[in-house]
Amino acid sequence: MKQLLAVGMTISALFLPGSGLAADVLMLRNGWALQSSASVSASGETISGEAFSPEGWHATSVPATLLAALVADGTYPDPYIGDNITKIPGYKPGLWLVMDEDSPFYPSWWYRIAFDAPGEWAGRRLTLHLDGINYRANVWLNGKRIADDQSTVGMFRRFAFDVTDGMRMGAKNVLAIEITGPGHVPKKNYRTKQIEATTGWDDHNPQPPDLNTGIWQDVYIRATGPIALRDPHATSKLEIPSLAKADLTLSVRAVNLTPAPVKAVVRAAVESIALEQTVELAAAESREIVFAPEQFPALRLEKPRVWWPNDLGPQELYTARWTVTAGDRESDAVETRFGIREATTYINEEGWRGYRVNGRNVLIRGGAWMTADMLLRFTRGRYDALVRYAREGHLNMLRSEGFSIRETKDFYDLCDEYGIMVTQQLFGRSIPDEPLAVACIEDTLLRIRNHPSLVHFLGHDETFPTKTLDESYRGLIQRLTPDRTYQPHSGAFDVDERFETGGTRTGSLLLWTYASPAQYYLSKETGAWGFAQSGGVGGIVAPMESIRRMLPGDALWPLWTKAASLHTVTQGGTYFGPVVVAVNDRYGKPDGIEAFVRKAEALNYECARGMFEAYARNKYSATGITTWKYDAAWPAVMTWQYVDWYLLATAGYYGAKKACEPLHIQYSYDDASVWVVNARNEGAKGLEAAACTYDLNGKAIGRQSATVEVGADGKTQAFMLDVPANVSETYFVHLTLNASDGSPISDNFYWLSTTRDVPGLLDTPFLRAKSVADYKALNGLSPVDVKTTLTFAGTRPEETAGVTIENTSDAPAFLMRLAIRPSADAHEIAPAYWEDNYITLLPRASRTLKVRFAVPEGFDPAKAAVTVSGWNTR
Structure with missing residues (x-):
């Protein structure tokens, strides 16, 4: 590392992190000034001159979109809190593609930086790199325009300009980049969700008022x-x-x-x-x-x-x-x-796509990936947390959504390191400027093709590309990365169309709003069969801690206040009406936000666990699912999220983690069979599978067991669960799987009902299910006391804590959520990788769990605390 040239500007003779490049590299990250062209009368020639003074401009670093920069300097309030985003000029509800002319983000904006170029670069070739701008740019250096906005266009292209003759060695230089955002298109009713080669958010969260305009990846100069x-x-x-x-x-x-x-x-x-x-x-x-x-x-x-x-x-x-x-x-x-690996896909005899890696079948268990932050504020730490949660949850694939960005190198690097395969969607919809769309995808392939985690490409989301785009995608993949497979369409709504789309199906309104565990066992149309690129269990609630951080107190209840509804999906909170109905029908109507969250978490846990378990039991008639969706790009009370924006794992996440254990015991909601499912490369013999049935007081009323063996990547039915005739309406079943030496391998705690879950015939959320499991008796569980003991055995910068939790009462302690905090009254530490969470303890039982977490600044183990919130904990 050579001398520091200016604030945030460093010359490195090492490989440039994040790009794989080597040479002398001058990173231009800090010290930028930002201003709207509506407030600047000077020309690009003048602005990029040394004599120009950017007085009154906004200070920023790069990468930063306009809104990210203006929030950082306090011009606008934090859009992630309450309904603040609606108060930012240019905001419009719902999905929109056209920027209004009265928006402050409609005019072009200038990014300007002054920097010194080292004298020792004299005689070398100098190249200016823009690795990501949105959407068009005029580029000026030292009073001369070196690129215009007709050629420098497209969010997913890298640009490189020879600036050898325009740089002043050993002297001050000025770079000015004029950015015009997307949305400068004719005002009309577009019957599509994406018309430009830029990001789009579909219905996942609000559209940022600036449409993510700005410089979103690194700017640097290389000397070779x-x-x-x-x-x-x-x-x-x-x-x-x-x-x-x-x-x-x-x-x-x-x-x-x-x-x-x-x-x-x-x-x-x-x-x-x-x-x-x-x-x-x-x-x-x-x-x-x-x-x-x-x-x-x-x-x-x-x-x-x-x-x-x-x-x-x-x-x-x-x-x-x-x-x-x-x-x-x-x-x-x-x-x-x-990496050295062989990844292929195939179409099975039923027309469904399946995956093989290194010659063996792999059941896909994953989620759709939405980029890590709505304002495109990326850090390796945030990426690491989200991808590591997938690894810790025993997931093996993330599907990078086509309405999102084409992801950064950090994302793919971490997927490589954590073993998370990636399916890359190319765009959400067909872009009318087809040559530009193709140029973006060509550059994307060149950027990401070396990553072993990348295994498959999807053309577009729930639609076919145009013939020109489809042929171009196929040609690019064959030329640039022929060891990956491609299908044009993410998946049909009608499963009979899978033969045209490429062997996969998408979700449905039912699966995107609410689907019970039985849905995946009993429905042929939407259940655990074939390959689902989407679908899922519907709305997943954030932990109560997160909800309190994103909403002011007066917006918490009644459900779906203006601010709370905003923090769901663009359709609003009522979109998840079927979740509320299911909570009321199954668990009883809540009387406040805490009760709603507690009951929705129980619902999310049982549904996510049941969905992934159904796919595992049905492999390989079922070849996998990337559930909709894995993460949230902004704070959401309820959305499709296994990990929320605050990097807290939800109840749905821990239900999925339980289901995806490599060697796992599970219950079937269709026929009460108990199975042992193995995802490992080795078989296992002499396993003891057992089921204990308990009444609501935690009293054992039945036990059965069997010795089983299971082959590599196999499954075996252990027995049919025998439920005593006099069991209460709601009861508990605790499944355990032990090795031949008695050591524990898997345990799984269910709450079940004598009223069977039977989905409606038409697979629609608008018709009530034929029969709904009744868990309202859980509301009568006796209050319990629990005791926790916290010990530390980690090495900085990551700490490992052991938490022993003991139920000191004579009733079950149901569905307890554990959180670790720097102190009792502090926000919980996130990310925190619990080996298990949302656990139930029988009377007088105890359990020790491990949790790993990055050590926060100033962390003192002596002050650390574990808090427990549960269904019936005092």
Whole structure:
């Protein structure tokens, strides 16, 4: 690392984090000034001059969208609190595509920065990189325009400009970027949800008033020699099924930045493998340099380290590095990580798509991914928390939503490291400017193709691309990343259309609002059958702690106040009316927000667990689900969220985590059978599966067990649950699975009803179910006292705590949520990775759980506290 040039501007001779680039790199992150062109009369020539003074402009860092910058400096209130977003000029409810001319975000905005360029860069080739702007840009450097907004357009393209002749070495330079946002389109009623090559939020959350206008990825300058290296690519062909050999192919694009021919040596290296080629590039030539195993036998590996998805094996990663030397000096260098694995998809005999990795079938258990923040304020820490929650929850796939952004490198890096496969949707809908759409996708493929986590592409969301776009997508994938599969359509509403869409189905209004556990066992149309790219259990409530942070006290109750309804989906809180009906019918009408959240959490837990368990029992007639959806891009009282915006895991998350244990015991809601399901690569023998039935007082009224074995990636029915004839309307069943030596493997606590859950015939939320499970008796559980003991055994920066919780009463302690806090009255620590949560303890029972968390600043273990909130805890 060389000297600090200015606040936030550093020259690095290392590989640039986040891009895989190497050379001297000047990051332009801090020290920017921001202003609307409506408030500036000066030209770009003047603004990018050293004499111009940006007095009265907004200070910002980059990346930052307009709204993110203006919230950070206090111009506008935090849009995530209460109904503040509705008070920001330019806000409009619902989904919209046209920016109103009276919006403060309609005019173009200027980003300006002054910086010093190092004198030692004299004689080198200099390239300005814009890795992400939204939506159009005029770019000025030192009084000269170097790019215009007709060519510099599209949110998902990277731009690189030769600025060798325009930079002043060892002196002050000024860069000014004029950004015009999306939404400058004719005012009319568009019968689509996406018309420009930009992000869109569908109905997930409000549209930001600025439509995410601004600079959303890094701006930097690279100094190289005459030859630059770009688009590194490492691919492998793994021997199946032995996994004993793999062939590597390494390639990189060499670009001659000069007007004269250049002779150069390009070298490639992976660990102890070192290769080289001599090339001669014509003036301004760009050529792909390939190192193939046919010409370089060293690329034929014996006993390669193989990358596996989560829970199936380690996530082995390699690093490939390329350098180019012109004359006697290194001109440039790049590197990329990659993994050796074989990922394929197939269409089964029933027309459904399935997945295989390294030669074995994999049941997909995952969720649809919405980008991490509505204002595009990204940190590796937030990405890490969200992707790690998926790993800790035994999920194995995230489907990157087409209405969202094309994700950053941090997201894919973490999916590689945590073993979370990615299906990448290309766009939500067909973009009328088809060449621009294709250019965005080409650049996306070049950015993400080295990640072993990336396994499959979807064209568009619930629609087909145009013929031109579909053919272009197929051609790009075949040319740039042929080891991935593609389907044009995310999935049909009518399952009979799966043969045209690519072997998958989407959700339905019922599955997006409320679906009981029995829905996935008893419904052929919407149940656990085939592959679902969407669907789910409906609205998932945030923990009460999060709700209190996002809403003022007077907006908490009655349900769906203006602010609370805003913090759901764009249709408003009444969209989740079926959830409220289900809460009332199953658990009894709540009398306040705390009671509603408690009952909705019970509902979410049982539904999420039941859905994933149904897919596991039915594999491989059921090949998987990426449930709608995994995360929330802003704080939501209720939405489709397994992890909320505050990075707290919901009850739905812990229900899913329970269901997705690698070796798991589970109950079936259709026929009361008990199964042992194995997702591991090894079988297991001599397992003891047991079921104990309890009345509402926690008294044992029945027990049965069986010794079972289960094959690798197998499943076996242990027994049919025998429920005593005199059982109460609501009762408990505790399933346990132990190894042959008695050590525990899996336990699973159910609350069940003698009234069977039977969905309605038409699979619609507008018709009541034929029969609804009745759990209202849970409201009569006796209050209980619990005691907790907290011990620490971690090493900073991550702490591991052991929490022993004891039920000191003579009644069950039902569905308890544990939270760890820096002190008793502080916000709970998030993220926190509990091995289990929302637990139930029988009378006088105790349990010890582990929780891991990043240590907050100033954390003192002596002051830390565990709090317990439960159905009937005092």
